Amino acid sequence: MWLSIDKNVTVPMLRQVYQAIRDRILAGELHAGYKLPSTRVLALQLNVSRNVILEAYEMLLAEGLAIARSGSGTYVAEGAVLPGYVSAPPIEASASAVESAYSNEMSVISFQTGLPALELFPRKSWADLLQSVCKEAPDLALGYGDPAGESELRRELADYLVHTRGVKASPEHIVITSGAVQAIQLVTRLLLSAGDEALVEEPTNEDLKSILAATGATLRSMPVDDSGVITADLPQKRHPKLAYLTPSHQFPLGGILPIQRRIELIQYAARTGCLLLEDDYDSEFRYDGAPVHSLQSLDPERVLYVGTFSKILFPALRIGYIVLPSSRVADFIRLKQLADYQTASLEQIVLSRYIRKRLLHKHVHKMKKVYAKRRQVLLDSLEQHFTGQYRVCGRSAGLHLVAEFQFPFREDLPKCLHSQNVFAAQLEGNRLLMGYGHLKENEIREGVRRIRNALQR
The missing domain is CATH 3.40.640.10 (Type I PLP-dependent aspartate aminotransferase-like (Major domain))
Incomplete structure (x- = not known):
């Protein structure tokens, strides 16, 4: 399978790989039952991180464009051809627009509560x-x-x-x-x-x-x-x-x-x-x-x-x-x-x-595994950065937990968090309310690191 990606444009590698495969499936160029290359092979072919391919395949699976067969590989799903489909050319943002988006939105990691992992909702079904x-x-x-x-x-x-x-x-x-x-x-x-x-x-x-x-x-x-x-x-x-x-x-x-x-x-x-x-x-x-x-x-x-x-x-x-x-x-x-x-x-x-x-039963079962893994990443990150300085409340259920710290928060903590491009709601006392369901694992790790920086300022 041949794909064209361009490392000189501002469109992320993940988005390029996902979009390229998605377009070929919708256009019928990759027929139902076609076996996609292994993540390792495709990563070598495109000279990108294997994690990029893994996440792109996860997005294809989540959208229903592909199916995974245990021990066999990833295949194009049935009924995923859209007659007359024409892919839109990627829109390149100007350098100033990218910089503005990064500073104002893309780089902000929000531990907001109440949000599920929307990117994994099975839209096709x-x-x-x-x-x-x-x-x-x-x-x-x-x-x-x-x-x-x-x-x-x-x-x-x-x-x-x-x-x-x-x-x-x-x-x-x-x-x-x-x-x-x-x-x-x-x-x-x-x-x-x-x-x-x-x-x-x-x-x-x-x-x-x-x-x-x-x-x-x-x-x-x-x-x-x-x-x-x-x-x-x-x-x-x-x-x-x-x-x-x-x-x-x-x-x-x-x-x-x-x-x-x-x-x-x-x-x-x-x-x-x-x-x-x-x-x-x-x-x-x-x-x-x-x-x-x-x-x-x-x-x-x-x-x-x-x-x-x-x-x-x-x-x-x-x-x-x-x-x-x-x-x-x-x-x-x-x-x-x-x-x-x-x-x-x-x-x-x-x-x-x-x-x-x-x-619904299938989706809940799948998402419990996703959220359990994200929860563990959050717990591991807190332990890495705040060993012996915190305790966790509410770890056994839901999409959020509370981290209670054993040192006083500074009065301008919201300002410090904002300066680090991270958000977590502060509860009474030295406690932070941290929603994690909507955050990817790398975002959780980076978000906790930023919280550490804010608390240590």
Whole structure:
């Protein structure tokens, strides 16, 4: 296989190799079943690092243009020819534009939380489903649908949740929302009024606090430790209407609430009449075993369960859901209908088929391995640069962890981080919140090095 690359242009080698192979596959020049050269052979042929070829092949696999056969090699996938495809010539940026982009964007390494590895989302399989749904869906699917969500998605979701998270729910108890944030906004409007009390974990997501406070309710803090909410400190003489919790992966500290505290929460809710709002935002990615069962599985009539596909698949897919007690379903659907009538129907149908064909299960299984490796790179990098000077919270699940350092931070730390072109959110005390799911391994290593430089300035 002959490829042409140019080391004198500003387009990165990885992008050139990937684009060249991609173009030839789409144009039909490399037919289905064609065996691509080994990464070692192609690296020698092009005189580039083998890592460049490995990453280019990973991108082809992720897009569905190629398939890997264990012990055999990498082959062009079936159905990857686009008739009439013409590749666009690469656009060369001017030197000044490249320099500006590098200083303003390309070189910034952000340990932002909540972002999955978007480059590894299997676009081709999703696109194939979307295309078939657009062709085959009845005309009614293009009109106004059920505000509660497409029935086939709710059926698939009910089955998925009981098997993966132990959630007890029939499809009639599930309402599809435009992201998890909408689910939380609507349920807090449903349950809280001015003068009510609501409990929130401390620390927690500040945007979440704003959502609850917008109802006029008074917010009271529930302190957390490395295991989640400290149930011994729950206010015994008060009667809150709602408690917001992240028991399967506390945000931001990362604790997984043990069963003893879960039972105490259920008992507290029964005693005080408080409903529990469980936000299960990323617990599919647990690295020390299977995800723990939901809090909702202990008492479906007192726990409202919220989930999202933003972390599992991609944030632009604005599909979340809430599992409600039977007594709250009708009122919630009415609020959903008033908010935006329905969540996009075609995307719901695509997602339901994605689940039914076990593509979601396959993707989660694959990404757990990717994120576990990236997490280990982050842990190794912290150990390399801060041996004996830190401890880690929340390492067993999710797409972020917290590094707590044993020395005081300087007051101008955000400025120092900015000067090193790196971002990590600072929590109270000497702690940094570090999301890693969206960062490649070399970015994680370089990002930690920059944090070390910022902390030592």
